[in-house]
Amino acid sequence: MKRWLAAMIALPLSALATERIVSIGGDVTQIIYALDAQQTLVARDSTSLQPALATHLPDVGYMRQLNAEGILAMKPSLVLTSAQAKPSLALQQVEQAGVRVITVTGATQSEAINEKIATIAHALHREEQGKTLRDAMTTQLAAIPRSPLPVKVLFIMAHSGMNALGAGNQTAADAAIKSVGLINAFGDSPRYQSLTQEGVIASAPQLVVVSADGLNTLGGEQNLWKLPGLAMTPAGIHQQLLVIDDMALLGFGIDTPSALAKLRKVAEAIAP
Helix, strand or coil: CHHHHHHHHHHHHHHHHCCCEEEECHHHHHHHHHCCCHHHEEEECCCCCCCHHHHHCCECCCCCCCCHHHHHCCCCCEEEEECCCCCHHHHHHHHHCCCEEEEECCCCCCHHHHHHHHHHHHHCCCHHHHHHHHHHHHHHHHCCCCCCCCCEEEEEECCCCCCCEEECECCHHHHHHHHCCCEECCCCCECEEECCHHHHHHHCCCEEEEEHHHHHHHCCHHHHCCCCCHHHCHHHHHCCEEEECHHHHHCCCCCHHHHHHHHHHHHHHHCC
């Protein structure tokens, strides 16, 4: 009888002690795992693909096409969301339903990585683990050369059902390229632009960067070089290509320092 009574008393206390978290944003989800707080997760958004274990969680949809009903169906006590999540109305509705919503910066700069970690660690009461992770990120970022290097880089975005686009300024790709001292070949154009023969040739990239998924969408490297004007650029002539995980490079999360280091290393190898 006493054991049964103790178990009944402990049950609600245990429930109160355990958060039910919905994570929105691949960068946010990875940090939760890195802080060893994944046991609190009950769902994630469709951009949360790393670590692979995260894909076993229920999916509440694409972070820029959220609906409150899908999130609330998971009965969360807390939503940790990237500031890039949309629409904001859906998150407001979640808050109005009595769920805490904590927004994590979506800034595309190296300094944002540690800000994200600090915000999430504080929300999860894992400040000590957060400090350890921030120190590791700071060390990795400090080791990356940032001196100007005259290498022009073209980041190409390719998704099923759309034409390939080149990343201009005001994009995460532009921020990543410039953060390691390189030149964005499409830097004079705003946001993502369609690839035209004239524009690509004039931009004269020496290195093309594309995600693995993007390359698959294009049908492989052979088809990549068939994009308008690309074969007539220095990158096309010398077949200078870097295939990289786009979330790592553009997400400004815990995988970003290694992705930036890889980009810089490849650029240094082809620098004039």
